Amino acid sequence: DAGITQSPRHKVTxxxxxxxxxxxxxxxxxxxxxYRQDPGHxxxxxxxxxxxxxxxxxxxxxGYSVSRSKTEDFLLTLESATSSQTSVYFxxxxxxxxxxxxxxxxxxxxxxxx
Amino acid sequence: GESVGLHxxxxxxQEGDNSIINCAYSNSASDYFIWYKQESGKGPQFIIDIRxxxxxxxxxxxxxxxxxxxxxxxxxxxxxxxxxxxxxxxxENRNxxxxxxxxxxxxxxxxP
Numbered sequence: 696d697a698g699i700t701q702s703p704r705h706k707v708t709x710x711x712x713x714x715x716x717x718x719x720x721x722x723x724x725x726x727x728x729x730y731r732q733d734p735g736h737x738x739x740x741x742x743x744x745x746x747x748x749x750x751x752x753x754x755x756x757x758g759y760s761v762s763r764s765k766t767e768d769f770l771l772t773l774e775s776a777t778s779s780q781t782s783v784y785f786x787x788x789x790x791x792x793x794x795x796x797x798x799x800x801x802x803x804x805x806x807x808x809x
Numbered sequence: 810g811e812s813v814g815l816h817x818x819x820x821x822x823q824e825g826d827n828s829i830i831n832c833a834y835s836n837s838a839s840d841y842f843i844w845y846k847q848e849s850g851k852g853p854q855f856i857i858d859i860r861x862x863x864x865x866x867x868x869x870x871x872x873x874x875x876x877x878x879x880x881x882x883x884x885x886x887x888x889x890x891x892x893x894x895x896x897x898x899x900x901e902n903r904n905x906x907x908x909x910x911x912x913x914x915x916x917x918x919x920x921p
Contacts, residue, residue, distance in 0.1 A: 738911040
């Protein structure tokens with residue numbers, strides 16, 4: 696998976712609790728992304744980062760925040776988890792933006808909010 | 810790894826036959842497209858891409874065709890192998906932005 700790890704790989708949490716997912720890369724790529732994957736929707740972009748401390752919202756950012764204090768780490772936080780946030784979360788990295796560039800995906804985190 | 814138990818359209822092909830997977834994209838202004846493969850329990854993997862100024866692009870055993878008139882994309886896999894069994898989905902992008910729109914995917918099942 697191109698030097699990308701995600702932790703935890705599985706998590707079950709209760710509604711209303713905070714949750715943080717971590718993405719770690721060893722490729723020194725500039726861009727990092729968080730997606731969620733749900734049946735019938737395909738992958739949807741939550742947030743992305745274009746550098747340390749530089750982040751922007753994606754299509755489904757409500758209820759999520761992110762932080763990137765180091766090139767290699769991109770954190771996704773659910774401040775107060777809801778059942779609608781039950782999903783599989785994928786982190787991705789890329790070298791460039793737009794044009795022809797390839798996104799490398801991590802193995803995913805399955806999050807269940809009860 | 811993780812995968813999503815999707816109720817997806819399924820294409821079943823005999824090993825050695827050619828496979829054609831189709832994708833209808835949504836935005837006529839999209840100018841860059843990617844095909845991904847997602848095996849069970851893993852993250853998506855880049856297969857091939859194409860820009861809107863092209864109609865066809867070939868890779869190793871794969872060909873992508875783009876029909877802008879009807880907003881249709883197809884992925885052809887030659888001599889399909891058991892290792893090709895996976896979910897395949899397309900993604901479209903517009904104006905070099907960060908926001909790709911991903912299709913829900915098609916499950917390819919290779920029969921022995």
